Amino acid sequence: MTPAKTGPLSAWEPTAGTPFYRQIYDRFRGAIDSGLLKPGDRIPSARALTQELGLARGTIEAAYALLAAEGYIQARGQAGTIVTPELRPRTPMASPVAPAADAASRLGFRPDSVLPFQMGLPALDAFPRKIWARLGARCVRAMQPIDMAHPSVYGLPALRAEIAAYLQVSRGIQCTPSQVFLTSGYRHSIELIGLALLKAGDRVWLEDPGYPPTQALLRHMRIAGVPVPVDAEGLVVSEGLRRAPRARAAVVTPAHQSPLCVSLSLPRRMALLDWAARNEAWIVEDDYDGEYRYVSRPLPALKSLDREGRVLYAGTFSKVLFPSIRLAYLVVPQPQVERFEQVLQTFAGGSPALTQAIVTAFIAEGHFARHIQRMRKLYAERRDAVRAGLESVLGSHMRIDSPPGGMHLILRLQGRRSDRKLAARMREAGLYAEALTNWTQDHQGSPALLLGFTNIDSQQAAQALGRRILALM
Ligand SMILES: Cc1ncc(COP(=O)(O)O)c(C=O)c1O
Numbered sequence: 001m002t003p004a005k006t007g008p009l010s011a012w013e014p015t016a017g018t019p020f021y022r023q024i025y026d027r028f029r030g031a032i033d034s035g036l037l038k039p040g041d042r043i044p045s046a047r048a049l050t051q052e053l054g055l056a057r058g059t060i061e062a063a064y065a066l067l068a069a070e071g072y073i074q075a076r077g078q079a080g081t082i083v084t085p086e087l088r089p090r091t092p093m094a095s096p097v098a099p100a101a102d103a104a105s106r107l108g109f110r111p112d113s114v115l116p117f118q119m120g121l122p123a124l125d126a127f128p129r130k131i132w133a134r135l136g137a138r139c140v141r142a143m144q145p146i147d148m149a150h151p152s153v154y155g156l157p158a159l160r161a162e163i164a165a166y167l168q169v170s171r172g173i174q175c176t177p178s179q180v181f182l183t184s185g186y187r188h189s190i191e192l193i194g195l196a197l198l199k200a201g202d203r204v205w206l207e208d209p210g211y212p213p214t215q216a217l218l219r220h221m222r223i224a225g226v227p228v229p230v231d232a233e234g235l236v237v238s239e240g241l242r243r244a245p246r247a248r249a250a251v252v253t254p255a256h257q258s259p260l261c262v263s264l265s266l267p268r269r270m271a272l273l274d275w276a277a278r279n280e281a282w283i284v285e286d287d288y289d290g291e292y293r294y295v296s297r298p299l300p301a302l303k304s305l306d307r308e309g310r311v312l313y314a315g316t317f318s319k320v321l322f323p324s325i326r327l328a329y330l331v332v333p334q335p336q337v338e339r340f341e342q343v344l345q346t347f348a349g350g351s352p353a354l355t356q357a358i359v360t361a362f363i364a365e366g367h368f369a370r371h372i373q374r375m376r377k378l379y380a381e382r383r384d385a386v387r388a389g390l391e392s393v394l395g396s397h398m399r400i401d402s403p404p405g406g407m408h409l410i411l412r413l414q415g416r417r418s419d420r421k422l423a424a425r426m427r428e429a430g431l432y433a434e435a436l437t438n439w440t441q442d443h444q445g446s447p448a449l450l451l452g453f454t455n456i457d458s459q460q461a462a463q464a465l466g467r468r469i470l471a472l473m
Contacts, residue, residue, distance in 0.1 A: 155351065186328055419435035
């Protein structure tokens with residue numbers, strides 16, 4: 001354990017009245033009682049803490065002696081000093097940072113554990129972890145002293161080049177490696193776009209329904225989201241033109257609209273590009289899972305049609321690899337490269353070099369392309385199996401859409417049943433669900449559940465889960 005875990009010990013301040021040894025005792029006791037330090041956790045040796053805090057060794061030893069006498073800690077010789085293993089926290093584990101009661105956490109948008117139907121996750125059982133481990137070990141062994149210095153804030157040059165090549169071949173995007181910037185995720189990419197190209201008070205078209213974090217992020221940047229409806233052809237561009245013709249940008253998910261899974265039609269793509277060119281507005285293409293299309297080959301990215309340099313393409317490794325990797329990328333039009341470089345120099349710390357090196361090897365050695373192909377096949381199978389399993393149980397209560405791509409199903413509820421109530425009951429019962437009406441601006445519209453299917457591996461499993469949903473209706 002590091003001293004930081006017990007609180008700001010390093011910001012040590014002698015407090016009038018309370019002896020130092022007592023203050024140290026209080027900090028450890030507080031950390032143990034609240035569960036921050038758990039039974040069995042190692043605490044720093046008296047010698048290390050003496051050096052860390054710049055206090056007399058006797059002071060630390062007096063605090064430790066008191067904690068030991070009261071049974072909080074035990075000295076284990078060579079194994080160091082630990083929190084007594086049999087100890088029970090006084091108060092239930094109090095989270096030091098209580099989750100904010102903002103809209104995103106009310107929706108429970110990022111749960112702590114993987115639940116059946118969890119959205120946004122690739123098939124965690126199908127990731128080639130052995131290959132990953134082998135490449136990882138090789139990259140660690142190959143590390144040179146220089147690799148331990150700060151990485152480029154733009155991204156590892158080799159990875160930028162691999163991504164540019166991949167985008168050219170697979171998504172039809174022509175770009176140079178210098179246009180590709182590595183980020184820590186979609187939100188980071190949006191933040192950088194906001195810093196480089198937008199300002200407070202700007203208006204931005206947002207798909208309605210749409211991915212809730214985009215709206216929340218823009219709101220924090222004091223940028224006004226203008227809801228633009230989505231129909232069977234994707235964003236209704238004419239409606240955007242009517243509502244906010246002078247908007248500075250539009251954020252779209254053209255491959256599979258999030259969450260309705262429709263694709264932006266070619267006429268709409270052209271209309272959107274035309275609007276952006278005429279108004280010098282920006283289009284942010286969120287291509288979070290464009291690789292996963294099951295009915296035909298993946299559609300080329302909107303960016304591939306961008307002749308005027310208005311599209312910023314946001315890709316992520318969260319779906320094609322796994323989300324804990326926290327690696328995404330942004331492709332910016334050539335004339336904007338310098339502006340983004342400046343923003344990144346100030347606002348980006350760079351992504352972990354080792355992770356980038358592993359991803360580079362994964363792509364360069366063909367594992368990435370193979371993995372995507374395997375997942376495309378697997379997800380098509382799982383989509384069909386989960387749909388059939390759920391339909392056999394819930395078919396008379398819901399209509400289940402079969403999306404042409406993506407990683408979730410849409411279960412349309414019949415009548416005026418509340419999707420929010422059902423989703424909340426499912427969460428309580430340990431099942432994941434998002435309510436479609438929570439993804440709309442006015443929380444209205446036809447009720448539906450959004451369920452991730454990628455981690456459910458058979459029709460039988462889906463049937464069993466369907467019965468659990470039925471019992472909650
Ligand atoms: C619509 C949409 N955009 C982007 C992302 C990617 O987010 P990130 O790169 O932060 O994992 C997701 C992930 O769930 C998503 O659903």
